[in-house]
Amino acid sequence: MPVKAIPKVSIARNGVGTLVVPCNKIQIQYCNWGGSSQGVRDLLTNGQLNNFASNNKNIFIEVIKKSGHPTATFHYSNKDKVNEIDIKNLKFNEVLKKINEYSQRSGNELFKWNHKVLSINQSTRGIWSPMHEAKSDRYKI
Amino acid sequence: MMIKGLTSIKLSSTSTRCIGRTFARSYQVAQPDPFFKTEYDEIDNYGSYKNTRFTHKLPETTAQQSPLLVALHSRLNLPNKYEHSTLSQALNLIKNEGLANNFGLNTLGKNLLTYYVSEYLLMRYPRLPIPVFNEAINAYMGVDSLYEVGKSWGIEADVTSKLDKHLSQENELLKYGRLRFLEDSEKSKITEDGIVELNEYESRTIQGNKFISSESEAYASSVRSIIGGLYTHCGEESAKKFIYDHILSRKVEFESMFQFSKPTRELTRICEKLNLTEPISVRLIAETGRLSSHAIYVTGVFVGNQKLGEGVGSSINESKTRAVVNSLLSYYLYTPIDESGNPIKLPSDVNYKFEGIVGEGDVAI
C-alpha cells in the first residue's frame, strides 16, 4: 500500500449549509399557589407563551406544575448542555424576555472572545517567509 | 406461487451449481431476516414483497400530536409533504413492538448518502487514493459523524422503561418522537459508572480499543432514515439538497488524512504514470546557513524546470521529505475547475457537462 489513510470525523459547522437552532427543549416549572410564580401564571393565561410556541415550532415546550419557586430549564443539542435559570418574582414580560434570550443561545459557556473571527480553515495566504525574498534582498547574518 | 420465507434459496455457502460449475470458494449471498417472514408472489415482482409479521404504521393524526415530532420536523425544516408518521418510523429501530421500523428507510437513506457523498468526492477530489477516499466517505457519513449529526438535531433517545413512563405519568405520544432502539429489558439494566457492558452488536464491532455503541449506531441509522424518508415523500432533488446542507457542509481536513510510508518512491511512480519524461530532482532552494543557531532549509521538488512542491525543515532531510510529501498532497488533492473558473458540475446536476477529470487510480509501489 503506497499510502494509508488516517480516520477522521467531519467537523460540524452549524450555520454553514443550514442552521439547526441548538435550543430544542424548554421546561417551565411553576407553582399554582406561590406568589413568586405569579408572572409565569400570567404568561400561561394570557396566551403569550402559546404565541412564543407557535412562532418557535422547533422548540418543544414542556410546562410542569410543581410546588416551589418557578424555574426555566433550557436544553441544547450542543453536547447535551442544560441550563436552568431562576424566574421567581419576575413579571410575565420579563419571563418572556428571559425565554427569548436563552432560546437564542447555543448552550456554550459564556466567554468573551477577544478574537473577532474564529476560523478552522487554513490561512489563504500563508505565512510570510524571509527565505523567499530575492537573494539580493535577503538579510545576511 | 407463494414461497414461505426465503430459506429455500439454493445459492448458499456450499457447492452451488451455476454456469455449469461448482463454486469451490463460496460466494456469500445475502440472507433474509427470517424475523419478518417476508412473502412474495414472484421473485421479481418487487411490489408484491410483504412482511407478514404484523406491524402497522403510526396513524398520521397521532403522529402530528406528538410535540417532539412536530418540533423535530420544524427544526429540520422538512417540507409539509413529509409525513410525521414517517419521521416517527425513521426513529424506530425496534422490530417486535408492532410499529413499522426503519429498516427500509435506513437502506434507502444509506444508498442516497453513499451516492451523493461519493459523487462529490470523486468529482471534487478525483485523485484521492482509494484508502483515503474510503476514509473520507467514512468521515462524512460514518457512524461517528452521523451520530454527531443526529445529536445536533436534538433527537432524544428513549431510555425510560414502560414502568417508569407509567409512574411519571408521561404522555404516551412523546414516545413516538424519541429514538427507540433499546428493548425494555435493556433499559432497566443496572449500570455502573466507568464500566460498559457490551451487548451482542457492540462486541461484534470492537476494533482495537474502540467499538460502535448501539446508541451511536441508532442515531446514525435514524439520520439515514430521515434522509430516506425525505426521498420517499419529496423526491431525490430535495434529498440531495438535504445531504448537501447537513452532511457535506461539514468540514473534513483531507490534508491530515494521509500517512505516507515511502513518499519519494510514490512520487517517482506517479511521475512515471503521468508520463513525465524528465527525472525528479529534490534541490535546496534556500537556507539560513548551516552554522545558524536554528538552521532552516527550504527544499523544492522539481521535474525539469517545473516545481511540484516545496518543503521547509530544520534539517536537509526533513525539508526534503516535507517537499516530497507536499508535492504528493498537491497531486492528490487536486480539484478541477471549469474553463470559466467555477467549480465543475456534478453528474446529478441539471445540464451536466463533463469538464473534470476521471481519477486514473493509484499506483502500486
Next chain:
Amino acid sequence: MIKNAINPSLRGGFQAFRGSMMMRSMTSSVGTNNIGDIPSQTVSTQNFNLLKFDSNGSKNLYAILRIHNIPYLVTKGDKIILPTKLKGVKVGDQLDINKVTTLGSPNFTFNDNNGINKDLYNLKLNVVEITREPYYEVYRKKQRCRRLKTFPVENYQTVLTINELSLA
C-alpha cells in the same frame, strides 16, 4: 485592481497545495491597497477571472467585510463574533452584507474601499447565536464622593457564520 503576486506557474498536473505555500514571500502583497485606482465596475472580466482561477473555484478565497465599519477577514465557514446585539435580528436570520472591501486569493487581491460591486461575489452570513459575555462588574469612584459605584456588565455578543463565500 488586481496585482499579480507570484506568477503561478503550472506544475504538470500538480496544483498548488497550500501546505507547501505556507511560507512564501509577501513582497508582492505590498501595495495591494491602492485605493480607488479603477472603480470596480470597470474591472475587466479577464482580470477578475485571474482571481477566480487563482482561488481555485473559490476554494482558497478570503474576503474582508465591514460591519459597523470594523473590518473582518473571513473565509467560508468562519465565525464572526460581534460585541453587540444587532437590532431586529434573531437566530436563523440570513444577513446580506453590503460592504465588502477586499476579495483575495493566494496570489491576487481585488480591492475597492467603497465596497465591491455585489454582482461579483456571493456572500451569505447566518446568525447562529445571540448570547452574552460573562458577567463582570465595573467600579467607578468619583472625586469627593466616598461611595464606590458598582455597575454590572453583561454585554451582548452576536455570532455569525459565513454560509457562503464565492466569486460570481
Next chain:
Amino acid sequence: MMKQFIPRNLLKSFQRNIYLHRGSRISGLKKHPEEVFTNYKGIKYEDIDSNTQYINEFLTDKFKIDNKLALQVITHKSFANGIKPHNEKLVAMGSRVLNLFLVKHVTSQQTTNELAINNQNLDILGQPFSRELSGRLSLGIFAKVEKLNTIMFWNTYEHGLSFENSGELKVSANLVYALIGAINFTHGKTVAEEFIKEKVLPQVEDITKKIFDSEGKVE
C-alpha cells in the same frame, strides 16, 4: 517575482541507459514494457479501436464514451502495477449509481402493501433478490454473456483457474460497474440511469433469477 530555477544539467538533453528484462521476474530488474503492457491473452495495451470494440459495440450512440475512457474501463488495477489509468475510481462511481438506481427502481413498483410509504414498497429492500441484482455474481455473468470481458487488462497469479476462482468473475463485475461509472462521468446521472434501465437491468434480472433458480445454467 520568484525566479525560475533551471539547473545546469537540465539544459543538456536527458539520457540514461537501462537494461530491460524479458522473461520471468527477477527482483531489481526493470521489465520490458512490451511484456508488462500485454495481457495474458497476448493483447497489447493500446488506445486502438480493436481493444475497446466490445465495449463500443455494446454501447449504442446514445451512451457512447470516449475511447480513452473505454480503455480505462477495461483496465483493472492489477494490470502493470497500476501504471496505466485503471478503473478503480470508475468502479467506485458505477457501483454507487447502480445501487442507488436499483434501490429506487425496486421500491417504485406498483404495490398493494399497506406499509408502503407514499406508494413505495420498502419491504423489498434488503431482500436477497434485490441485493443480488447489483451483486458480483450477476454482473460478472452479465459481462461474460455480453462478451464485455473478452478483452480485459488484468493480472492474476493463475490465469488457468476457472471463471470465478481466478478472480475473473470479480474483475468482470468491476468492469460493468466501471462502465456505468464511465457513462455517469460522461453523460450525467440521468443518462446513466437510462443506460442501466435499457441495457443492463433486463438481462441482469434474468441472470439473477436463474441464479436463484437452482438448476439455472447461464451458458
